[in-house]
Amino acid sequence: RTTIAAAVVLLNLAEEHRHDRLEMRRNLAGRAIELLVHGDRRGAELLLGARGAREIRLPRSCVVLRASGVAEDLEETLDQADDAPVRTGIVAMAMVNGEIVAIGRGSAVHELAEFLQRRVRVGVGRSAPLDEVGVSYRTAGLALDDAQVGHAVLWRDRAADGVAALLEPHQARAFADGLLLPLRGEADLLATLSSFLRNHGSHVKVARDLDRKSTRLNSSHITI
Numbered sequence: 001r002t003t004i005a006a007a008v009v010l011l012n013l014a015e016e017h018r019h020d021r022l023e024m025r026r027n028l029a030g031r032a033i034e035l036l037v038h039g040d041r042r043g044a045e046l047l048l049g050a051r052g053a054r055e056i057r058l059p060r061s062c063v064v065l066r067a068s069g070v071a072e073d074l075e076e077t078l079d080q081a082d083d084a085p086v087r088t089g090i091v092a093m094a095m096v097n098g099e100i101v102a103i104g105r106g107s108a109v110h111e112l113a114e115f116l117q118r119r120v121r122v123g124v125g126r127s128a129p130l131d132e133v134g135v136s137y138r139t140a141g142l143a144l145d146d147a148q149v150g151h152a153v154l155w156r157d158r159a160a161d162g163v164a165a166l167l168e169p170h171q172a173r174a175f176a177d178g179l180l181l182p183l184r185g186e187a188d189l190l191a192t193l194s195s196f197l198r199n200h201g202s203h204v205k206v207a208r209d210l211d212r213k214s215t216r217l218n219s220s221h222i223t224i
Contacts, residue, residue: 015165021125022097026078026094026095027095027122028046028047028048029048029091029092029094030092030096030101032044032045032048033092033094033101033103035047036062036092036103037064037133037137038134039132039134040172044058044092045058048092058091058130059104059105059130060126060129061106061127061128062091062103062104062128062133063106063126063127063128063134063140064100064102064109064122064124064128064133064140065101065102065113065140066100066101066122066125066141066143066144067101067102067120067123067144068098068100068101068102069119069123070120071098073119074095074098074099075095076092076119077088077100077118078095078100078122080115081112081116082106088090088101088108089105089107089108089109089111090103090104090108090112091103091104091105095117098214100120101137103133103136109124110124112153114152116152117150117151117152118149118150119149120149120150121147121148121152122143122144122145122147122153122182123140123141123142123143123145123146123152123153123155124140124143124152124155124156125137125138125140125141125143126139127139129157132223139155140155140198142155142158143155143158148157160208165172191210192206192215195209195210
């Protein structure tokens with residue numbers, strides 16, 4: 001009984017020590033993420049290097065992941081992700097301002113997103129040079145706004161849908177009504193707008209297009 005009691009005490013001490021070290025590594029990682037987002041690469045490298053003996057080599061470009069959800073789910077998911085093989089290629093991962101934030105190579109971050117989305121909402125930002133990680137962080141936040149549990153949102157997919165995809169449907173409708181409604185019934189203005197969109201905003205092509213239409217219209221009047 002004495003041996004078992006002593007073993008339990010030692011195991012508890014070891015577990016507390018492991019937990020303290022894990023907490024310290026996460027705190028360092030969280031602060032390093034904040035520094036990277038604000039453009040302080042050197043400071044981030046020093047903090048990340050303080051977590052262990054191995055040298056930290058940051059990639060030239062990174063992708064930021066942000067995950068949000070219930071606090072308990074976030075903590076449990078972070079613990080699971082720490083032990084998962086998807087950690088390979090992740091430069092830093094920690095809780096930052098109530099969110100799980102991870103920075104790493106694109107393929108590793110996308111794999112991590114698939115793992116995390118099972119329990120929390122996940123947004124993945126655009127790839128950016130290491131000195132511009134703040135851009136990836138902000139676009140990850142915009143992607144996170146539309147994310148749901150089980151369906152991570154990638155900024156690259158939203159960007160492919162164009163600017164209109166960044167607006168809520170009712171906002172886009174209100175904008176269109178306010179801007180375009182005055183054109184209703186104005187045939188000449190609508191024809192000009194149609195040509196402008198069809199020719200991707202080229203003033204020269206629009207002028208040629210409208211000139212051809214005007215010429216055809218004049219010819220038809222002469223024939224009549």
